[in-house]
Amino acid sequence: MSRERLKTIVLSILVIMSILLTHQIWLYSPNEVLTSKALSNKSHTLEIRENIISPKRIILGFGGGIQSGFSTILSHNEMEEVWQYSRRVLEDYFILEPEITEISAEDYTEYMGLRHVELEFGDNISSVLVSSIFNNIDSKIVRNIREINKILIPSINKGSIFIVGKDNNTFEIKLKDYVEDKSINDFMIEYEANGFIKYYRLFSFVDNYTLMPPNFYTQLPKLTVESVLDVEKDQVLQHQTEIFFDRNLDFVRIIKETNGAVVFLYGYGEKTLRISPTGRLEYNEEISNESSTNVIAALDTAIDFIDSHGVIPKTAYLAEAKQIKKGNSSGYYFGFNYFIDGYPVAISSKNMKYPIEIEVFGNCISSYKSFVRTPMLLPNITRLEPIRPPHKVIESNIDIFEIDTVKDGNLLEEMNKNNEILRRINSIQMVYFDTMEEKRRQIVVPAWQIKVNNQVYYFDSYKGQLLYKEAFN
Structure with a gap:
């Protein structure tokens, strides 16, 4: 082989290798990696949002009239299955263009006496949040009904559902073209064949239709729980401060209160983190002229922050949402609750309504409180x-x-x-x-x-x- 031919072959190989390496760099560039990570984070946030925008209570009504008919209130494990059936029925109502008619509270009460499932959501839950579950934030329901308190679905879907909105205004949502769905009714028939706690409207004689059981046969144990945040371990406290202050601890002062609480002050107090001896965490940050106008974006910001700075229980649900103001800034407050052993948690606190509370202004978090428990592996x-x-x-x-x-x-x-x-x-x-x-x-x-x-x-x-x-x- 001549020397010139050898040079040609070597140069050709080098050119091909250069092209391949350039192509590889283009395929796996940092921008591509960052985009992939961003999409993954967005997908994770969306998954959490869909899980927490769920009913806080689900009632099955077995018909028989408003006065003498009976119902039951499902435990959390039972709720999950019925919620999936309900979502399947509701999808067309939130995607298509239904007819929306306001009805009287008396009409709604009559429908409560028929076989149905009633989904009760948290306080002040915007209809756009519920509609976002069905990937449609501009549905006709959103345009006509501002908040969703309850949704009543007849046990056999025949083209109508009923929504209780803000100030207990009530609406019938009707579809001309619908698919008859018996999944809820089939579940109720199977459920009714087994033993369950029956609820009645025992105070209907004073026009109060609140449900309650004449007898409660299920034996519920006392539970032993512990705080998720273990404040007795120094490495846990160190980890928490690094999370909240981005590992920039040179500007953090530590104050230990007489009751055992530890307070971390960042800078001149523009950020504070307080952890109590019982495991309650409270974070505050000063904000300036930050505002939120989109409740979905605000909720996503809240979810991202809680997920990266604390814990969101698997059984968590959105218990309350409302607009708030702080100075010239507008934002949103979100309160989250969760179920333990099938029932919602309630806490004894004068300055916390729910176990997780957060205030969002724009992309900033001005306040975050968390006190989450988990059952201990001890006999009930x-x-x-x-x-x-x-x-x-x-x-x-x-x-x-x-x-x-x-x-x-x-x-x-x-x-x-x-x-x-x-x-x-x-x-x-x-x-x-x-x-x-x-x-x-x-x-x-x-x-x-x-x-x-x-x-x-x-x-x-x-x-x-x-x-x-x-x-x-």
């Missing part, structure tokens, strides 16, 4: 006596309700005062109540949460004794 404490039904608890504590009713500025005649109290009951549900006293080995008890006007009461479901009460908005 089972009670031998039966749970007292809520109407018995109300009867034995009527004096407490009466005192608060009088404080509310309503002096009642002796003959009518009990009926007036019963008329004012807004909701009754079983919860697990946490007094937030211990970091570890905290006992949470099954309790009846009873809302009357602007007061919420928690009663030990076995003893019927008042555990805690507070005002709510």
Whole structure:
């Protein structure tokens, strides 16, 4: 082989290698990697958002009329299956162009007496959030109904659903072209064949249609829980400060309070992180002229922050959403709750309404609070006596309700005062109540949460004794 021919071959090989390497660099450039990571993060956020925009309560109504018909309230495990069936039915209503007609509260009450499933969402949940589950943020429902409190779906879909919105305004949503769906009814038939707790509208004689069980046969144990955040370990505290202050700890001062809480101050106090001995975390940051106008973007910002700085329980749901103002800035408040052993958690706190709370202004977080528990691997404490039904608890504590009713500025005649109290009951549900006293080995008890006007009461479901009460908005 001649020397010139050898040079030609070597040069050709070098050119080919150069092209291949250039192509490889182009394929795996940093921009491509960053884009892939961004898409992955967005997909993860979307998955969490779809999980938390879910009902806080699901009721199955088995027909028989509003006065004598019975219903049941599902535990969390049962809710998941019914929610999937419901989403399948609701999809066309949120994607297509249905006819929307406002109806009376009396009409809605009549439909409650038929076989149905009722989905109850958190407080002030925007219709655009619910519609986003179906990948349509400009649906006709969004354009006509601002908030969604409840959705009633007849057990056999025949082209109509019913929505309770802001200020209890009620609407019928009707599709001309629909696919008859019996999945909810099939589930109810199978469910009805087994034993379950029946709920009735025991106070309908005073025009109060709140559901409650005459008897509660299920034995619910006391649970032993611990805080997710282990404040006794220095490495945990170190890790938390690095997360919140981006590892820039040179400008962080540490203050230890007499009650055992640790406070981290960044700079001149523009950022603060406080961790209590029981594992409650509170973060605050100063903001300046940051505003949020898009509730979905604000919720995604909140989810990203909580997911990277704390924990979102698998059973978490959006319990409340509302617009807020701070100075010249506008933003959103989001409150999240979660289920433990099938029932929602309730906490004893004067400055926290939910276990996770966050305030979002633009891309900034001005406030974040978290107090999340997890069950410990210890034997549950089972009670031998039966749970007292809520109407018995109300009867034995009527004096407490009466005192608060009088404080509310309503002096009642002796003959009518009990009926007036019963008329004012807004909701009754079983919860697990946490007094937030211990970091570890905290006992949470099954309790009846009873809302009357602007007061919420928690009663030990076995003893019927008042555990805690507070005002709510």
